[in-house]
Amino acid sequence: MKLTEKKVSSILRRQGYKLTPQRRAVLNAIAANKDHLTPAEIFDRVRREYPGIGLVTIYRTLDILTDLGLICEVHSGGHCRSYLMRRPQEHHHHLVCSDCGTVTDFTNCDLSALEQRLSRETGFHVEGHLLEFSGRCQSCQTITP
Amino acid sequence: MKLTEKKVSSILRRQGYKLTPQRRAVLNAIAANKDHLTPAEIFDRVRREYPGIGLVTIYRTLDILTDLGLICEVHSGGHCRSYLMRRPQEHHHHLVCSDCGTVTDFTNCDLSALEQRLSRETGFHVEGHLLEFSGRCQSCQTITP
DNA sequence: GCGTAATTGAAAATAATTTTCATTTATAGT
DNA sequence: ACTATAAATGAAAATTATTTTCAATTACGC
Numbered sequence: 626m627k628l629t630e631k632k633v634s635s636i637l638r639r640q641g642y643k644l645t646p647q648r649r650a651v652l653n654a655i656a657a658n659k660d661h662l663t664p665a666e667i668f669d670r671v672r673r674e675y676p677g678i679g680l681v682t683i684y685r686t687l688d689i690l691t692d693l694g695l696i697c698e699v700h701s702g703g704h705c706r707s708y709l710m711r712r713p714q715e716h717h718h719h720l721v722c723s724d725c726g727t728v729t730d731f732t733n734c735d736l737s738a739l740e741q742r743l744s745r746e747t748g749f750h751v752e753g754h755l756l757e758f759s760g761r762c763q764s765c766q767t768i769t770p
Numbered sequence: 771m772k773l774t775e776k777k778v779s780s781i782l783r784r785q786g787y788k789l790t791p792q793r794r795a796v797l798n799a800i801a802a803n804k805d806h807l808t809p810a811e812i813f814d815r816v817r818r819e820y821p822g823i824g825l826v827t828i829y830r831t832l833d834i835l836t837d838l839g840l841i842c843e844v845h846s847g848g849h850c851r852s853y854l855m856r857r858p859q860e861h862h863h864h865l866v867c868s869d870c871g872t873v874t875d876f877t878n879c880d881l882s883a884l885e886q887r888l889s890r891e892t893g894f895h896v897e898g899h900l901l902e903f904s905g906r907c908q909s910c911q912t913i914t915p
Numbered sequence: 916g917c918g919t920a921a922t923t924g925a926a927a928a929t930a931a932t933t934t935t936c937a938t939t940t941a942t943a944g945t
Numbered sequence: 946a947c948t949a950t951a952a953a954t955g956a957a958a959a960t961t962a963t964t965t966t967c968a969a970t971t972a973c974g975c
Contacts, residue, residue: 700845700900701900705850720888720892720894720896722894723897729892729894731888731891731892734884735884739879739880740903743865743876743903746876747865747874747876747907747908748907748908748911749865749867749874749903749905749906749907749908750905750906750911751865751903751904751905752868752904752905752906753903753904753905754901754902754903754904755845755846755900755901755902755903755904756899756900756901757899757900758885758888758894758896758898758899758900759896759897759898759899759900760894760895760896760897760898761894761895761897762892762893762894763892763893763894766893766895
């Protein structure tokens, strides 16, 4: 299910948000990349096609889009905030290439057996998990560093 | 295997670092907590017993201790840097209580089956993973929020 | 088209982290 | 114990990241 502009617009409006050209530009910048972008990187890219935009707007837009589940955050690599289009709408995780930054999604993480074991062993009531893999994507494996 | 002062000292010296009273104080502050602490929190605690210490020293010490594998970082909860004594020396992960912050370690994450599946499906050569569980520890489950 | 609530950008404020540098200190070698 | 020296420290300034404030502007339901 491709995320059309109409769909995005209706998701935003359903929550009382407006689809401004700035927000559209931010979404397009994120959607145009297969790797993850920091707020500053998004700012730079959006500015090319929308020179007047302020960095504040980037931050505000990223917060809203994250709340609405339209974009995801990536953590691998030590940086704190880096964003990516949310592709599968279901629960999923990321494989992040440490060389080129390309992100591949996968579903069915299937941690329930592990969660049950942990509940049993530790008494923890597990509510969520943070899981990300890092490594080299297929096209980065052949090139020597 | 308990991490004695002698052991810490020798680990530091082996890499050409010195065991200063400041570093000892930072280690003690981290070791004294079962939950994770941010650099600012560590600064506040260390300052009580060592008033002259600078925040810079905290940052520098945390970097060194992380490099040497004496402390771990925790990511759950959205904050970026929060530290914890490294307890099992082996590969392990954390269960973080979202209520009181207590961190429980576990080993044998056993993601190899998943990693193999991902390699097969995506061509990724998986090199590492970031895994953390969040939830409620046993003693925080009984109290209503 | 109009009214209004939402959004924007600039600037200032705050927070987090790093760099620089002169001074101090831990420790290996004597 | 004493000394030389490389490493470490703290203060201040610099940098980077993020949030708040506010007056002006704009999207969109009516």
